[in-house]
Amino acid sequence: MRRTSLKEVRVKKVHALGAIVLASGLALTACGSDSSDSSGDTPEVKIQGAFIPAPSSGDMAAGFFIAHNSGGADTLESVTSDIAGQVTLHSTKGGVMKEQESFAVPADGELDFERGGNHLMFENLKRTPKEGDKVSVKLHFAKSGTVTVAFPVKAATYNPTSHASH
Structure with missing residues (x-):
């Protein structure tokens, strides 16, 4: 041994x-x-009221939604979709549209993307979405990760009342 x-x-x-x-x-x-x-530091983001108005031209479309957050603050950093070569984030203030790198999602609050305000721009469309279609959109958040949402394509004049009530 x-x-x-x-x-x-x-x-x-x-x-x-x-x-x-x-x-x-x-x-x-x-x-x-x-x-x-x-x-409560962890964001809890839920997407509601998402839609894309049927685009009048074949190369661009807009997108709208509300991000409800019942937790800590987060940031929407980017958006992707298989129908567009690029999806950009935009704000509109005083009638002036400006591209944004990101949007803060406040703790216990919401971030609205609505007509006349913040919105998504689907650029270099690979196909033109038609009314009744559903478009898969991936919202990339700093803390919440990627949230995939089916955006229904609505009539070009569609304007939901849920956005107007905020």
């Missing part, structure tokens, strides 16, 4: 101690993330 040297015993103790410290650190990290989740 081989005898264990004092040096080998010390190395084993150091390795065991290191494993205990690592496990303790991981346990504390897990506890820390659980407590921040329960404090």
Whole structure:
């Protein structure tokens, strides 16, 4: 039978101690993330009222929706769709349309994309969406990740009352 040297015993103790410290650190990290989740810091984004008015031209379309957030603040960073080469974010203030890099989604609040205000622009359309179609749109949020929404294509003049009530 081989005898264990004092040096080998010390190395084993150091390795065991290191494993205990690592496990303790991981346990504390897990506890820390659980407590921040329960404090309401995690966004809970739900999309409502999404639609695309049937476009009058074949190369661009607009999109509208409301992002309801019952948690912590988030940011809408980008949007993609298989019908468009590019989807850009726009604001309209005082009749002036301006492209935006992102939009803040306030904690316990909402972000409206409505006619005459914030909206999506589907550019370089690969096909023209027709009234009655559903278009798959991916909204990419900083914290909530990607939310996929089916945007129904409505009549070109469609203007929902749910947006007007805000």
